[in-house]
Amino acid sequence: MTGSDNGAVAIGIDFGTLSGRAVVASVADGRELASAEHVYRHGAIEETLPTSGAKLPRSWALQSPADWRDVLRIAVPKALEAAGVTADRVVGIATDFTACTVLPALADGTPLCELDDLAERPHAWPKLWKHHAAQGQADRINALAAERGEEWLPRYGGKISSEWQFAKGLQLLEEDPEVYGRAERWIEAADWIVWQLCGVETRNNCTAGYKGILQDGKYPSSEFLAALNPEFADFVEKIDFPIAALGDRAGGLTAQAAEWIGLNEGTAVAVGNVDAHVTAASAKAVGPGQIVAIMGTSTCHVVNGENLTEAKGMCGVVRDGIVPGLWGYEAGQSGVGDIFAWWVKNGVPGEYTAEAEKRGISIHQYLTELAENQNVGEHGLVALDWHSGNRSVLVDHDLHGVILGLSLQTKPEEIYRALVEATAFGTRKIVETLVGSGVPIEEFVAAGGLLKNKWLMQTYSDVLRMPITVLTSAQGPALGSAIHAAVAAGVYPDIKAAAEAMGKVERNAYVPDPARADAYDELYAVYDELHDHFGRGGSKALHKLHNIAIEASK
Numbered sequence: 337m338t339g340s341d342n343g344a345v346a347i348g349i350d351f352g353t354l355s356g357r358a359v360v361a362s363v364a365d366g367r368e369l370a371s372a373e374h375v376y377r378h379g380a381i382e383e384t385l386p387t388s389g390a391k392l393p394r395s396w397a398l399q400s401p402a403d404w405r406d407v408l409r410i411a412v413p414k415a416l417e418a419a420g421v422t423a424d425r426v427v428g429i430a431t432d433f434t435a436c437t438v439l440p441a442l443a444d445g446t447p448l449c450e451l452d453d454l455a456e457r458p459h460a461w462p463k464l465w466k467h468h469a470a471q472g473q474a475d476r477i478n479a480l481a482a483e484r485g486e487e488w489l490p491r492y493g494g495k496i497s498s499e500w501q502f503a504k505g506l507q508l509l510e511e512d513p514e515v516y517g518r519a520e521r522w523i524e525a526a527d528w529i530v531w532q533l534c535g536v537e538t539r540n541n542c543t544a545g546y547k548g549i550l551q552d553g554k555y556p557s558s559e560f561l562a563a564l565n566p567e568f569a570d571f572v573e574k575i576d577f578p579i580a581a582l583g584d585r586a587g588g589l590t591a592q593a594a595e596w597i598g599l600n601e602g603t604a605v606a607v608g609n610v611d612a613h614v615t616a617a618s619a620k621a622v623g624p625g626q627i628v629a630i631m632g633t634s635t636c637h638v639v640n641g642e643n644l645t646e647a648k649g650m651c652g653v654v655r656d657g658i659v660p661g662l663w664g665y666e667a668g669q670s671g672v673g674d675i676f677a678w679w680v681k682n683g684v685p686g687e688y689t690a691e692a693e694k695r696g697i698s699i700h701q702y703l704t705e706l707a708e709n710q711n712v713g714e715h716g717l718v719a720l721d722w723h724s725g726n727r728s729v730l731v732d733h734d735l736h737g738v739i740l741g742l743s744l745q746t747k748p749e750e751i752y753r754a755l756v757e758a759t760a761f762g763t764r765k766i767v768e769t770l771v772g773s774g775v776p777i778e779e780f781v782a783a784g785g786l787l788k789n790k791w792l793m794q795t796y797s798d799v800l801r802m803p804i805t806v807l808t809s810a811q812g813p814a815l816g817s818a819i820h821a822a823v824a825a826g827v828y829p830d831i832k833a834a835a836e837a838m839g840k841v842e843r844n845a846y847v848p849d850p851a852r853a854d855a856y857d858e859l860y861a862v863y864d865e866l867h868d869h870f871g872r873g874g875s876k877a878l879h880k881l882h883n884i885a886i887e888a889s890k
Protein backbone atom coordinates (compact mmCIF):
# COMPACT_ATOMS: atom_id res chain seq x y z
CA MET A 337 0.00 0.00 0.00
CA THR A 338 1.39 3.44 -0.84
CA GLY A 339 0.35 7.07 -0.65
CA SER A 340 1.81 10.47 0.15
CA ASP A 341 1.39 13.26 2.63
CA ASN A 342 3.51 16.11 3.89
CA GLY A 343 2.65 16.11 7.58
CA ALA A 344 3.98 14.31 10.63
CA VAL A 345 3.69 10.53 10.73
CA ALA A 346 3.94 7.76 13.29
CA ILE A 347 5.09 4.20 12.70
CA GLY A 348 3.30 1.21 14.16
CA ILE A 349 4.78 -2.28 13.98
CA ASP A 350 2.73 -5.40 14.65
CA PHE A 351 4.73 -8.56 15.42
CA GLY A 352 2.37 -11.45 14.63
CA THR A 353 2.53 -15.23 14.62
CA LEU A 354 3.95 -15.65 11.13
CA SER A 355 4.99 -12.17 10.06
CA GLY A 356 5.58 -8.59 11.18
CA ARG A 357 3.71 -5.66 9.62
CA ALA A 358 4.74 -1.99 9.64
CA VAL A 359 2.38 0.91 8.98
CA VAL A 360 3.21 4.56 8.36
CA ALA A 361 0.22 6.66 9.45
CA SER A 362 -0.54 10.35 9.45
CA VAL A 363 -0.82 11.57 13.03
CA ALA A 364 -3.46 14.10 11.98
CA ASP A 365 -6.13 11.59 10.94
CA GLY A 366 -4.65 8.08 10.96
CA ARG A 367 -4.52 7.86 7.18
CA GLU A 368 -2.25 4.94 6.30
CA LEU A 369 0.35 6.21 3.85
CA ALA A 370 1.97 2.82 3.36
CA SER A 371 2.46 -0.54 4.97
CA ALA A 372 4.84 -3.45 4.48
CA GLU A 373 5.00 -7.02 5.71
CA HIS A 374 7.97 -9.22 6.44
CA VAL A 375 7.21 -12.94 6.67
CA TYR A 376 9.40 -14.57 9.32
CA ARG A 377 12.08 -16.80 7.83
CA HIS A 378 11.49 -19.42 10.54
CA GLY A 379 7.74 -18.89 10.84
CA ALA A 380 6.25 -20.42 13.98
CA ILE A 381 8.72 -23.14 14.97
CA GLU A 382 6.51 -26.12 15.80
CA GLU A 383 8.12 -29.20 14.24
CA THR A 384 11.92 -29.09 14.48
CA LEU A 385 14.53 -26.78 16.01
CA PRO A 386 16.26 -24.80 13.24
CA THR A 387 19.76 -25.16 14.72
CA SER A 388 19.80 -28.91 15.41
CA GLY A 389 16.91 -30.27 13.38
CA ALA A 390 15.71 -32.04 16.56
CA LYS A 391 12.01 -32.89 16.64
CA LEU A 392 10.07 -30.70 19.06
CA PRO A 393 7.63 -32.37 21.45
CA ARG A 394 3.86 -32.11 20.94
CA SER A 395 2.25 -28.73 21.74
CA TRP A 396 5.53 -26.80 21.43
CA ALA A 397 5.72 -23.50 19.52
CA LEU A 398 8.81 -21.28 19.35
CA GLN A 399 9.95 -18.17 17.49
CA SER A 400 13.29 -16.69 16.47
CA PRO A 401 14.48 -13.24 17.67
CA ALA A 402 16.42 -12.88 14.40
CA ASP A 403 13.07 -12.83 12.59
CA TRP A 404 11.86 -9.98 14.79
CA ARG A 405 14.98 -7.90 14.06
CA ASP A 406 14.44 -8.54 10.36
CA VAL A 407 11.02 -6.89 10.63
CA LEU A 408 12.75 -3.72 11.88
CA ARG A 409 15.44 -3.88 9.23
CA ILE A 410 13.25 -4.87 6.28
CA ALA A 411 9.56 -4.04 6.76
CA VAL A 412 9.96 -0.59 8.30
CA PRO A 413 12.33 0.87 5.65
CA LYS A 414 10.11 -0.69 2.96
CA ALA A 415 7.01 1.00 4.38
CA LEU A 416 8.84 4.32 4.75
CA GLU A 417 10.07 4.16 1.19
CA ALA A 418 6.64 3.26 -0.15
CA ALA A 419 5.17 6.19 1.78
CA GLY A 420 7.84 8.53 0.45
CA VAL A 421 8.45 9.69 4.00
CA THR A 422 11.79 10.97 5.26
CA ALA A 423 13.04 10.30 8.77
CA ASP A 424 12.46 13.83 10.04
CA ARG A 425 8.71 13.51 9.53
CA VAL A 426 8.51 10.51 11.89
CA VAL A 427 7.52 11.69 15.37
CA GLY A 428 7.30 8.30 17.03
CA ILE A 429 7.40 4.55 16.73
CA ALA A 430 5.47 1.91 18.67
CA THR A 431 5.29 -1.87 18.61
CA ASP A 432 2.83 -4.55 19.58
CA PHE A 433 3.43 -8.26 19.92
CA THR A 434 1.64 -11.53 20.34
CA ALA A 435 1.56 -12.52 24.00
CA CYS A 436 2.54 -14.31 26.07
CA THR A 437 5.53 -14.73 23.75
CA VAL A 438 8.40 -14.85 26.19
CA LEU A 439 12.14 -15.48 26.11
CA PRO A 440 15.07 -16.18 28.42
CA ALA A 441 17.83 -13.59 28.05
CA LEU A 442 21.02 -12.29 29.64
CA ALA A 443 21.07 -9.07 31.65
CA ASP A 444 22.15 -7.18 28.51
CA GLY A 445 19.17 -8.51 26.53
CA THR A 446 20.99 -11.21 24.54
CA PRO A 447 18.50 -14.04 23.89
CA LEU A 448 19.87 -17.31 25.25
CA CYS A 449 19.17 -19.07 21.95
CA GLU A 450 21.79 -16.78 20.39
CA LEU A 451 24.58 -18.07 22.66
CA ASP A 452 26.73 -20.68 20.89
CA ASP A 453 26.51 -23.22 23.69
CA LEU A 454 22.73 -22.95 24.11
CA ALA A 455 21.53 -22.57 20.51
CA GLU A 456 20.62 -26.24 20.27
CA ARG A 457 18.62 -26.28 23.51
CA PRO A 458 14.90 -25.90 22.70
CA HIS A 459 14.25 -24.23 26.07
CA ALA A 460 16.70 -21.43 25.22
CA TRP A 461 14.35 -20.24 22.45
CA PRO A 462 11.45 -17.79 22.79
CA LYS A 463 8.22 -19.61 23.52
CA LEU A 464 5.44 -18.40 21.26
CA TRP A 465 2.03 -17.55 22.75
CA LYS A 466 0.61 -20.83 21.41
CA HIS A 467 3.23 -23.03 23.05
CA HIS A 468 0.80 -25.19 25.05
CA ALA A 469 3.21 -27.71 26.54
CA ALA A 470 3.13 -26.17 30.01
CA GLN A 471 -0.44 -27.27 30.82
CA GLY A 472 0.83 -29.58 33.58
CA GLN A 473 2.60 -26.64 35.24
CA ALA A 474 -0.46 -24.40 34.78
CA ASP A 475 -2.66 -27.05 36.42
CA ARG A 476 -0.34 -27.19 39.45
CA ILE A 477 -0.19 -23.39 39.71
CA ASN A 478 -3.99 -23.22 39.59
CA ALA A 479 -4.55 -26.01 42.10
CA LEU A 480 -2.06 -24.58 44.60
CA ALA A 481 -3.34 -21.03 44.18
CA ALA A 482 -6.91 -22.23 44.78
CA GLU A 483 -5.85 -24.24 47.84
CA ARG A 484 -3.97 -21.29 49.36
CA GLY A 485 -6.68 -18.79 48.41
CA GLU A 486 -4.21 -16.59 46.51
CA GLU A 487 -5.86 -13.20 46.07
CA TRP A 488 -4.78 -12.83 42.46
CA LEU A 489 -6.45 -16.01 41.20
CA PRO A 490 -10.02 -14.62 40.83
CA ARG A 491 -8.61 -11.80 38.68
CA TYR A 492 -7.82 -14.52 36.13
CA GLY A 493 -11.26 -16.08 36.25
CA GLY A 494 -10.03 -18.76 38.66
CA LYS A 495 -7.34 -20.23 36.39
CA ILE A 496 -4.21 -19.00 34.68
CA SER A 497 -3.42 -20.28 31.20
CA SER A 498 -0.58 -22.56 30.19
CA GLU A 499 0.31 -19.81 27.70
CA TRP A 500 1.52 -17.46 30.40
CA GLN A 501 4.83 -16.40 31.94
CA PHE A 502 4.69 -18.43 35.16
CA ALA A 503 3.56 -21.70 33.55
CA LYS A 504 6.15 -21.43 30.79
CA GLY A 505 8.83 -20.34 33.29
CA LEU A 506 8.13 -23.31 35.55
CA GLN A 507 8.30 -25.65 32.56
CA LEU A 508 11.69 -24.16 31.69
CA LEU A 509 12.96 -24.74 35.23
CA GLU A 510 11.69 -28.30 35.44
CA GLU A 511 12.76 -29.45 32.00
CA ASP A 512 16.06 -27.58 31.55
CA PRO A 513 17.31 -26.25 34.90
CA GLU A 514 20.65 -25.18 33.42
CA VAL A 515 19.03 -22.87 30.87
CA TYR A 516 16.71 -21.61 33.64
CA GLY A 517 19.75 -20.77 35.75
CA ARG A 518 21.45 -18.94 32.88
CA ALA A 519 18.34 -16.81 32.25
CA GLU A 520 18.94 -13.47 33.95
CA ARG A 521 15.74 -12.21 32.39
CA TRP A 522 12.41 -13.84 31.50
CA ILE A 523 10.94 -11.18 29.30
CA GLU A 524 7.95 -10.75 27.02
CA ALA A 525 8.98 -10.20 23.41
CA ALA A 526 6.76 -7.08 23.63
CA ASP A 527 9.24 -5.57 26.13
CA TRP A 528 12.36 -7.09 24.59
CA ILE A 529 11.76 -5.35 21.26
CA VAL A 530 11.30 -1.97 22.98
CA TRP A 531 14.57 -2.60 24.84
CA GLN A 532 16.27 -3.28 21.46
CA LEU A 533 14.83 -0.05 20.06
CA CYS A 534 15.60 2.42 22.82
CA GLY A 535 18.05 0.65 25.12
CA VAL A 536 15.68 1.02 28.08
CA GLU A 537 14.40 -2.08 29.86
CA THR A 538 10.76 -1.73 30.90
CA ARG A 539 7.83 -4.01 31.60
CA ASN A 540 4.60 -2.78 30.04
CA ASN A 541 1.59 -2.76 32.31
CA CYS A 542 -0.43 -4.84 29.86
CA THR A 543 1.68 -8.01 29.60
CA ALA A 544 2.83 -7.68 33.21
CA GLY A 545 -0.80 -7.75 34.29
CA TYR A 546 -2.41 -10.23 31.90
CA LYS A 547 0.47 -12.61 31.36
CA GLY A 548 2.75 -11.96 34.34
CA ILE A 549 0.22 -12.06 37.22
CA LEU A 550 1.03 -8.54 38.41
CA GLN A 551 -1.96 -7.36 40.46
CA ASP A 552 -2.13 -4.32 42.74
CA GLY A 553 1.61 -3.84 42.21
CA LYS A 554 2.57 -7.33 43.38
CA TYR A 555 3.64 -10.57 41.72
CA PRO A 556 2.87 -13.94 43.36
CA SER A 557 4.87 -14.34 46.57
CA SER A 558 8.10 -16.32 46.79
CA GLU A 559 6.43 -18.62 49.40
CA PHE A 560 3.83 -19.54 46.81
CA LEU A 561 6.47 -20.11 44.15
CA ALA A 562 8.64 -22.15 46.51
CA ALA A 563 5.66 -24.37 47.30
CA LEU A 564 5.41 -25.15 43.57
CA ASN A 565 9.10 -25.97 43.38
CA PRO A 566 11.78 -24.73 45.82
CA GLU A 567 14.03 -23.72 42.91
CA PHE A 568 11.23 -21.47 41.58
CA ALA A 569 11.15 -19.25 44.70
CA ASP A 570 13.20 -16.45 43.11
CA PHE A 571 11.55 -16.53 39.68
CA VAL A 572 10.18 -13.00 40.10
CA GLU A 573 13.76 -11.65 40.10
CA LYS A 574 13.83 -12.47 36.38
CA ILE A 575 10.71 -10.42 35.59
CA ASP A 576 10.55 -7.63 38.16
CA PHE A 577 11.59 -4.42 36.36
CA PRO A 578 10.05 -0.93 36.21
CA ILE A 579 6.44 -1.01 35.06
CA ALA A 580 5.56 1.44 32.32
CA ALA A 581 2.09 2.77 31.45
CA LEU A 582 0.57 2.23 28.01
CA GLY A 583 1.00 5.21 25.71
CA ASP A 584 4.05 6.48 27.60
CA ARG A 585 7.41 7.14 26.00
CA ALA A 586 9.81 4.32 26.89
CA GLY A 587 12.82 6.23 25.49
CA GLY A 588 14.39 7.47 22.26
CA LEU A 589 15.72 5.32 19.40
CA THR A 590 19.35 4.33 20.00
CA ALA A 591 21.91 5.11 17.32
CA GLN A 592 22.10 1.46 16.40
CA ALA A 593 18.33 0.93 16.13
CA ALA A 594 18.01 4.21 14.21
CA GLU A 595 20.51 2.87 11.71
CA TRP A 596 18.71 -0.48 11.35
CA ILE A 597 15.41 1.22 10.66
CA GLY A 598 16.54 4.34 8.83
CA LEU A 599 15.13 6.82 11.35
CA ASN A 600 16.63 9.59 13.50
CA GLU A 601 18.32 8.75 16.78
CA GLY A 602 16.15 9.89 19.67
CA THR A 603 12.80 9.39 17.89
CA ALA A 604 10.18 8.64 20.56
CA VAL A 605 9.62 4.92 21.23
CA ALA A 606 6.39 3.95 22.99
CA VAL A 607 6.03 1.41 25.77
CA GLY A 608 5.38 -2.13 24.45
CA ASN A 609 1.88 -3.50 23.99
CA VAL A 610 -0.09 -6.57 22.94
CA ASP A 611 -1.57 -6.98 19.46
CA ALA A 612 -5.09 -7.43 20.84
CA HIS A 613 -5.16 -4.64 23.39
CA VAL A 614 -3.57 -2.06 21.10
CA THR A 615 -6.31 -2.69 18.53
CA ALA A 616 -8.90 -1.13 20.84
CA ALA A 617 -7.31 2.20 19.88
CA SER A 618 -7.55 1.72 16.12
CA ALA A 619 -11.14 0.48 16.58
CA LYS A 620 -12.06 3.64 18.57
CA ALA A 621 -13.22 1.26 21.28
CA VAL A 622 -11.44 2.48 24.37
CA GLY A 623 -14.58 3.29 26.35
CA PRO A 624 -16.46 0.98 28.76
CA GLY A 625 -18.67 -1.72 27.19
CA GLN A 626 -17.10 -1.77 23.72
CA ILE A 627 -15.81 -5.30 23.23
CA VAL A 628 -13.22 -5.71 20.47
CA ALA A 629 -12.71 -9.15 18.94
CA ILE A 630 -9.42 -9.40 17.10
CA MET A 631 -10.16 -12.29 14.81
CA GLY A 632 -7.27 -14.00 13.06
CA THR A 633 -5.19 -17.09 13.78
CA SER A 634 -6.75 -16.87 17.23
CA THR A 635 -9.30 -14.45 18.63
CA CYS A 636 -8.74 -12.14 21.56
CA HIS A 637 -11.60 -10.23 23.13
CA VAL A 638 -10.83 -7.05 25.04
CA VAL A 639 -13.29 -4.74 26.75
CA ASN A 640 -13.04 -1.95 29.31
CA GLY A 641 -15.20 -1.66 32.38
CA GLU A 642 -15.53 1.06 34.98
CA ASN A 643 -15.69 -1.41 37.84
CA LEU A 644 -13.76 -4.46 38.92
CA THR A 645 -15.67 -7.72 38.45
CA GLU A 646 -14.02 -11.08 38.82
CA ALA A 647 -15.56 -12.91 35.86
CA LYS A 648 -15.22 -16.69 35.86
CA GLY A 649 -13.18 -18.21 33.06
CA MET A 650 -11.87 -14.93 31.70
CA CYS A 651 -8.21 -14.54 30.79
CA GLY A 652 -7.85 -11.65 33.14
CA VAL A 653 -8.83 -8.23 34.41
CA VAL A 654 -6.09 -5.64 34.78
CA ARG A 655 -6.32 -2.05 35.98
CA ASP A 656 -5.11 0.24 33.15
CA GLY A 657 -4.56 -2.92 31.07
CA ILE A 658 -6.02 -1.52 27.82
CA VAL A 659 -6.09 2.21 28.56
CA PRO A 660 -5.16 4.06 31.72
CA GLY A 661 -8.08 4.78 34.05
CA LEU A 662 -10.28 1.73 33.39
CA TRP A 663 -10.34 -1.98 34.20
CA GLY A 664 -9.42 -3.93 31.08
CA TYR A 665 -10.93 -7.40 30.60
CA GLU A 666 -9.45 -9.98 28.26
CA ALA A 667 -10.89 -13.27 27.03
CA GLY A 668 -9.98 -15.37 24.04
CA GLN A 669 -10.11 -18.38 21.78
CA SER A 670 -6.70 -19.94 21.13
CA GLY A 671 -7.65 -21.30 17.73
CA VAL A 672 -9.93 -19.65 15.17
CA GLY A 673 -8.37 -19.04 11.72
CA ASP A 674 -5.88 -21.74 12.71
CA ILE A 675 -8.77 -24.23 12.85
CA PHE A 676 -9.96 -23.26 9.37
CA ALA A 677 -6.35 -23.51 8.15
CA TRP A 678 -6.10 -27.00 9.66
CA TRP A 679 -9.20 -28.13 7.78
CA VAL A 680 -8.10 -26.54 4.50
CA LYS A 681 -4.72 -28.23 4.80
CA ASN A 682 -5.85 -31.66 5.94
CA GLY A 683 -9.45 -32.22 5.01
CA VAL A 684 -10.08 -30.82 1.56
CA PRO A 685 -9.75 -33.06 -1.51
CA GLY A 686 -7.41 -32.22 -4.39
CA GLU A 687 -10.25 -31.45 -6.79
CA TYR A 688 -11.44 -28.63 -4.50
CA THR A 689 -7.98 -27.08 -4.38
CA ALA A 690 -7.64 -27.43 -8.16
CA GLU A 691 -11.02 -25.74 -8.74
CA ALA A 692 -10.12 -22.87 -6.38
CA GLU A 693 -6.80 -22.43 -8.18
CA LYS A 694 -8.49 -22.50 -11.57
CA ARG A 695 -10.85 -19.75 -10.46
CA GLY A 696 -8.05 -17.73 -8.88
CA ILE A 697 -9.66 -17.68 -5.43
CA SER A 698 -8.41 -18.98 -2.11
CA ILE A 699 -9.61 -22.33 -0.86
CA HIS A 700 -11.24 -20.46 2.06
CA GLN A 701 -13.25 -18.43 -0.43
CA TYR A 702 -14.19 -21.52 -2.41
CA LEU A 703 -15.40 -23.44 0.63
CA THR A 704 -17.29 -20.37 1.80
CA GLU A 705 -19.05 -20.06 -1.56
CA LEU A 706 -20.10 -23.70 -1.40
CA ALA A 707 -21.34 -23.48 2.20
CA GLU A 708 -22.78 -20.02 2.62
CA ASN A 709 -26.17 -20.58 0.99
CA GLN A 710 -27.11 -23.61 3.05
CA ASN A 711 -29.89 -23.23 5.56
CA VAL A 712 -28.74 -22.96 9.15
CA GLY A 713 -28.41 -26.49 10.55
CA GLU A 714 -28.84 -28.20 7.17
CA HIS A 715 -25.46 -29.93 7.53
CA GLY A 716 -26.54 -31.63 10.75
CA LEU A 717 -23.26 -30.77 12.47
CA VAL A 718 -22.01 -29.05 15.59
CA ALA A 719 -18.31 -28.68 16.36
CA LEU A 720 -16.31 -27.63 19.41
CA ASP A 721 -13.63 -25.05 18.61
CA TRP A 722 -10.92 -26.49 20.83
CA HIS A 723 -8.33 -27.64 18.32
CA SER A 724 -5.82 -25.35 20.05
CA GLY A 725 -7.34 -25.89 23.50
CA ASN A 726 -9.75 -23.63 25.34
CA ARG A 727 -8.49 -20.28 26.62
CA SER A 728 -11.91 -19.03 27.84
CA VAL A 729 -14.08 -19.97 29.65
CA LEU A 730 -12.72 -23.42 30.54
CA VAL A 731 -9.01 -22.45 30.44
CA ASP A 732 -7.75 -25.90 29.51
CA HIS A 733 -5.36 -26.56 26.66
CA ASP A 734 -5.56 -30.33 26.99
CA LEU A 735 -9.06 -30.11 25.50
CA HIS A 736 -9.23 -30.68 21.76
CA GLY A 737 -11.70 -30.35 18.89
CA VAL A 738 -14.89 -32.31 18.37
CA ILE A 739 -17.10 -32.59 15.26
CA LEU A 740 -20.46 -34.22 15.92
CA GLY A 741 -23.07 -35.42 13.47
CA LEU A 742 -20.89 -36.68 10.60
CA SER A 743 -22.62 -38.84 8.01
CA LEU A 744 -21.70 -40.45 4.71
CA GLN A 745 -23.27 -37.42 3.05
CA THR A 746 -21.15 -34.82 4.91
CA LYS A 747 -19.17 -32.62 2.54
CA PRO A 748 -15.86 -30.76 3.19
CA GLU A 749 -17.59 -27.37 2.90
CA GLU A 750 -20.11 -28.43 5.53
CA ILE A 751 -17.36 -29.24 7.99
CA TYR A 752 -15.75 -25.88 7.15
CA ARG A 753 -19.09 -24.21 7.87
CA ALA A 754 -19.50 -26.12 11.16
CA LEU A 755 -16.00 -25.04 12.22
CA VAL A 756 -16.73 -21.38 11.47
CA GLU A 757 -19.99 -21.67 13.41
CA ALA A 758 -18.17 -23.34 16.30
CA THR A 759 -15.87 -20.33 16.64
CA ALA A 760 -18.91 -18.01 16.60
CA PHE A 761 -20.51 -20.12 19.36
CA GLY A 762 -17.26 -19.90 21.33
CA THR A 763 -17.41 -16.11 21.07
CA ARG A 764 -21.07 -16.10 22.17
CA LYS A 765 -20.13 -18.20 25.20
CA ILE A 766 -17.51 -15.61 26.14
CA VAL A 767 -19.85 -12.64 25.66
CA GLU A 768 -22.61 -14.33 27.68
CA THR A 769 -20.19 -15.23 30.45
CA LEU A 770 -18.88 -11.67 30.67
CA VAL A 771 -22.36 -10.17 30.74
CA GLY A 772 -23.53 -12.81 33.23
CA SER A 773 -20.61 -11.89 35.49
CA GLY A 774 -21.52 -8.22 35.47
CA VAL A 775 -19.27 -6.79 32.75
CA PRO A 776 -21.58 -4.65 30.57
CA ILE A 777 -21.23 -5.12 26.81
CA GLU A 778 -22.91 -2.56 24.59
CA GLU A 779 -21.09 -2.82 21.29
CA PHE A 780 -19.34 -5.67 19.45
CA VAL A 781 -16.43 -4.47 17.35
CA ALA A 782 -14.57 -6.84 15.04
CA ALA A 783 -11.04 -6.51 13.74
CA GLY A 784 -8.43 -8.76 12.15
CA GLY A 785 -7.81 -10.89 9.11
CA LEU A 786 -11.14 -12.78 9.27
CA LEU A 787 -13.06 -9.62 8.39
CA LYS A 788 -12.34 -10.43 4.78
CA ASN A 789 -14.89 -13.27 4.99
CA LYS A 790 -18.24 -11.46 4.89
CA TRP A 791 -20.32 -14.62 5.35
CA LEU A 792 -18.30 -15.46 8.46
CA MET A 793 -18.92 -11.98 9.85
CA GLN A 794 -22.65 -12.23 9.15
CA THR A 795 -22.68 -15.60 10.91
CA TYR A 796 -21.11 -14.02 13.99
CA SER A 797 -23.76 -11.29 13.95
CA ASP A 798 -26.56 -13.90 13.66
CA VAL A 799 -25.11 -16.15 16.36
CA LEU A 800 -24.48 -13.26 18.75
CA ARG A 801 -27.74 -11.47 17.86
CA MET A 802 -25.72 -8.26 17.85
CA PRO A 803 -24.84 -5.68 15.22
CA ILE A 804 -21.14 -5.67 14.43
CA THR A 805 -18.97 -2.59 14.05
CA VAL A 806 -15.89 -3.27 11.95
CA LEU A 807 -12.43 -1.80 12.03
CA THR A 808 -11.86 -0.62 8.48
CA SER A 809 -8.07 -0.76 8.55
CA ALA A 810 -6.53 -4.00 7.31
CA GLN A 811 -3.67 -3.39 9.74
CA GLY A 812 -5.60 -2.92 12.99
CA PRO A 813 -2.85 -3.70 15.49
CA ALA A 814 -0.17 -1.78 13.56
CA LEU A 815 -2.48 1.26 13.28
CA GLY A 816 -3.19 0.92 17.01
CA SER A 817 0.54 1.00 17.60
CA ALA A 818 0.88 4.10 15.42
CA ILE A 819 -1.78 5.72 17.62
CA HIS A 820 0.23 4.83 20.73
CA ALA A 821 3.33 6.22 19.02
CA ALA A 822 1.54 9.54 18.48
CA VAL A 823 0.66 9.65 22.18
CA ALA A 824 4.21 8.75 23.22
CA ALA A 825 5.49 11.54 20.96
CA GLY A 826 3.22 14.03 22.74
CA VAL A 827 0.98 14.76 19.72
CA TYR A 828 -2.12 13.82 21.75
CA PRO A 829 -2.70 14.06 25.49
CA ASP A 830 -3.98 10.48 25.81
CA ILE A 831 -4.95 7.30 23.95
CA LYS A 832 -8.64 8.23 23.84
CA ALA A 833 -8.00 11.53 22.05
CA ALA A 834 -5.55 9.90 19.63
CA ALA A 835 -7.97 7.01 18.92
CA GLU A 836 -10.77 9.46 18.19
CA ALA A 837 -8.61 11.28 15.63
CA MET A 838 -6.77 8.32 14.10
CA GLY A 839 -9.07 5.25 14.56
CA LYS A 840 -11.11 3.82 11.66
CA VAL A 841 -14.51 2.11 12.04
CA GLU A 842 -17.79 1.46 10.28
CA ARG A 843 -20.68 1.03 12.71
CA ASN A 844 -23.44 -1.58 12.06
CA ALA A 845 -21.55 -3.14 9.16
CA TYR A 846 -23.46 -6.37 9.93
CA VAL A 847 -26.87 -6.69 11.58
CA PRO A 848 -28.44 -9.96 12.74
CA ASP A 849 -31.07 -11.67 10.65
CA PRO A 850 -33.85 -12.68 13.11
CA ALA A 851 -34.76 -15.97 11.36
CA ARG A 852 -31.17 -17.16 11.17
CA ALA A 853 -30.55 -16.02 14.73
CA ASP A 854 -33.49 -18.17 15.90
CA ALA A 855 -32.15 -21.17 14.02
CA TYR A 856 -28.69 -20.64 15.48
CA ASP A 857 -30.15 -20.60 18.98
CA GLU A 858 -31.02 -24.26 18.50
CA LEU A 859 -27.53 -25.19 17.32
CA TYR A 860 -26.00 -23.14 20.12
CA ALA A 861 -28.00 -25.15 22.64
CA VAL A 862 -26.30 -28.29 21.31
CA TYR A 863 -22.89 -26.57 21.42
CA ASP A 864 -23.57 -25.54 25.00
CA GLU A 865 -24.45 -29.09 25.98
CA LEU A 866 -21.29 -30.52 24.37
CA HIS A 867 -19.20 -27.73 25.86
CA ASP A 868 -20.18 -28.67 29.38
CA HIS A 869 -20.16 -32.40 28.74
CA PHE A 870 -16.60 -32.53 27.41
CA GLY A 871 -15.27 -29.44 29.17
CA ARG A 872 -16.82 -29.56 32.62
CA GLY A 873 -16.49 -33.17 33.62
CA GLY A 874 -19.44 -34.97 31.96
CA SER A 875 -16.85 -36.97 30.03
CA LYS A 876 -13.09 -37.21 30.52
CA ALA A 877 -12.69 -38.61 27.00
CA LEU A 878 -10.75 -35.63 25.62
CA HIS A 879 -8.27 -35.63 28.50
CA LYS A 880 -7.80 -39.38 28.20
CA LEU A 881 -7.09 -39.08 24.47
CA HIS A 882 -4.66 -36.23 25.11
CA ASN A 883 -2.73 -38.28 27.67
CA ILE A 884 -2.68 -41.35 25.45
CA ALA A 885 -1.31 -39.25 22.58
CA ILE A 886 1.43 -37.73 24.77
CA GLU A 887 2.55 -41.16 25.97
CA ALA A 888 2.34 -42.72 22.52
CA SER A 889 4.43 -39.99 20.91
CA LYS A 890 7.34 -40.35 23.39
Ligand SMILES: Nc1ncnc2c1ncn2[C@@H]1O[C@H](COP(=O)(O)OP(=O)(O)O)[C@@H](O)[C@H]1O
Pocket residue numbers: 352353354631632633634672673674675676677678698700701784785786788789792
Ligand atom coordinates in the same frame (compact mmCIF):
# COMPACT_ATOMS: atom_id res chain seq x y z
N1 LIG B 1 -11.34 -16.21 3.60
C1 LIG B 1 -11.04 -16.67 4.80
N2 LIG B 1 -12.01 -17.09 5.62
C2 LIG B 1 -11.73 -17.57 6.85
N3 LIG B 1 -10.49 -17.65 7.35
C3 LIG B 1 -9.48 -17.25 6.58
C4 LIG B 1 -9.69 -16.75 5.27
N4 LIG B 1 -8.48 -16.44 4.74
C5 LIG B 1 -7.56 -16.73 5.70
N5 LIG B 1 -8.14 -17.21 6.80
C6 LIG B 1 -7.51 -17.58 8.10
O1 LIG B 1 -7.10 -16.35 8.69
C7 LIG B 1 -5.97 -16.58 9.55
C8 LIG B 1 -4.97 -15.43 9.42
O2 LIG B 1 -5.52 -14.28 9.97
P1 LIG B 1 -4.66 -12.95 10.14
O3 LIG B 1 -5.48 -11.97 10.88
O4 LIG B 1 -4.18 -12.54 8.78
O5 LIG B 1 -3.39 -13.47 10.94
P2 LIG B 1 -2.88 -13.22 12.46
O6 LIG B 1 -3.94 -13.62 13.41
O7 LIG B 1 -1.69 -14.13 12.60
O8 LIG B 1 -2.56 -11.79 12.54
C9 LIG B 1 -5.38 -17.91 9.12
O9 LIG B 1 -5.47 -18.77 10.22
C10 LIG B 1 -6.26 -18.40 7.96
O10 LIG B 1 -6.57 -19.76 8.12
Ligand SMILES: O=C(CO)[C@@H](O)[C@@H](O)COP(=O)(O)O
Pocket residue numbers: 352353433434435436465610611612630632633634635636668670
Ligand atom coordinates in the same frame (compact mmCIF):
# COMPACT_ATOMS: atom_id res chain seq x y z
O1 LIG C 1 -3.10 -13.89 23.29
C1 LIG C 1 -2.91 -12.88 22.67
C2 LIG C 1 -3.05 -11.59 23.31
O2 LIG C 1 -3.28 -11.69 24.67
C3 LIG C 1 -2.51 -12.85 21.21
O3 LIG C 1 -1.31 -12.22 21.11
C4 LIG C 1 -2.41 -14.22 20.59
O4 LIG C 1 -3.65 -14.84 20.69
C5 LIG C 1 -1.97 -14.13 19.12
O5 LIG C 1 -2.83 -13.37 18.35
P1 LIG C 1 -2.97 -13.55 16.74
O6 LIG C 1 -3.81 -14.75 16.51
O7 LIG C 1 -1.62 -13.68 16.17
O8 LIG C 1 -3.70 -12.32 16.30
